Amino acid sequence: MYAPRIITSICDKIKLFYEANTLKHHNFKGCWQVCHAFSIVNIPAVMEKRVCMFNWFKPDPGWIKLNTDGSYNGKVAGCGGILRNHLGQVIKEFAGPVMGNSAFIAELNGIIYGISMCIKLGYNRIWIEVDAMLLLHYINNNSSFNAENYYLIRHLKQDLSNIIYKISHIYREGNVCADILAKVGCNLLEFTKFNDHDIPKVVKGLVRLDRVGLPYIRYHDGIK
Known part of the structure; x- marks a missing residue:
């Protein structure tokens, strides 16, 4: 020894x-x-923390922007979303509970509900923004093969066929308004729509920051 x-x-x-x-x-x-x-x-190489800065961007005139998200806290799931115009002003927000046991199912329900809400409000040029890369995969690759979520994905694609849309990814930090609403949805008994005057205060503050173009910061590991 x-x-x-x-x-x-x-x-x-x-x-x-x-x-x-x-x-x-x-x-x-x-x-x-x-x-x-x-x-x-x-x-x-040496790994180090790197900083990525990015913005939430307003849609072009004539378009509206829909940000959605889903949440699952281990017991219940919820979804939420926010619809804004080319000035960054809130048109509608929503939050509600979801039957399911994963965040992805909640995200699917969130985007389906959000698109349906846009169509009912008379909008057909929609920029959809989500933080789930898997959602983009199913939409952009013309694939609906997923045994568990087949009918939800088919429903989503049917709705998308009725509108002019573009869809893009945003980091979760920049999708924080929808993220908060999704967490609110976990605690609701039914879907609720909000206007600009009755949305949660924290979301109202974040909407103002998005409108003036304040960047978000994301930390990630990078190679030095």
Whole structure:
């Protein structure tokens, strides 16, 4: 039980694991300074936190923008959405409960309800923005093969065939208005529509920030 010998043996083992590609450089994230102790000198890159700044953009005149989201807290699901004009002003917002046990099912219900609401209000040029890449996959790839959600996806595509639309992805940080409304929906017993004067105060504040173009900040891991 000679301490220096044990330490040396451990260091040799760590180095062997790295050379055998069992340990990889990203396993040392946050403790790069110890690599030299294991005689590891060929780290290909260093991971660091990077900052991404982006904005919520207003639609063009003649278009409206629909942001939707879904939420599942482990017990109940809900969805929500917000509809805004080319000035960034709120036309309608909604939130409501969803029968399901995943955020994706809630997101599907949210976009379906939102598009239906737009059509009922007489809008047919809609810019849809969501933070779920899987939704974009099903819409843009002309695929509806998903046994669990087949009928919801078919319903969605039927509604989309009746409007002129474009759809894009936004990071969750920029979709925060819809995200908050989706969480509100988890606590409601039925779907509720809001106007600009009766929406939750926190959402009203975020709408104003979107309107003036305040950027959102997203932190993610990047290679240095």
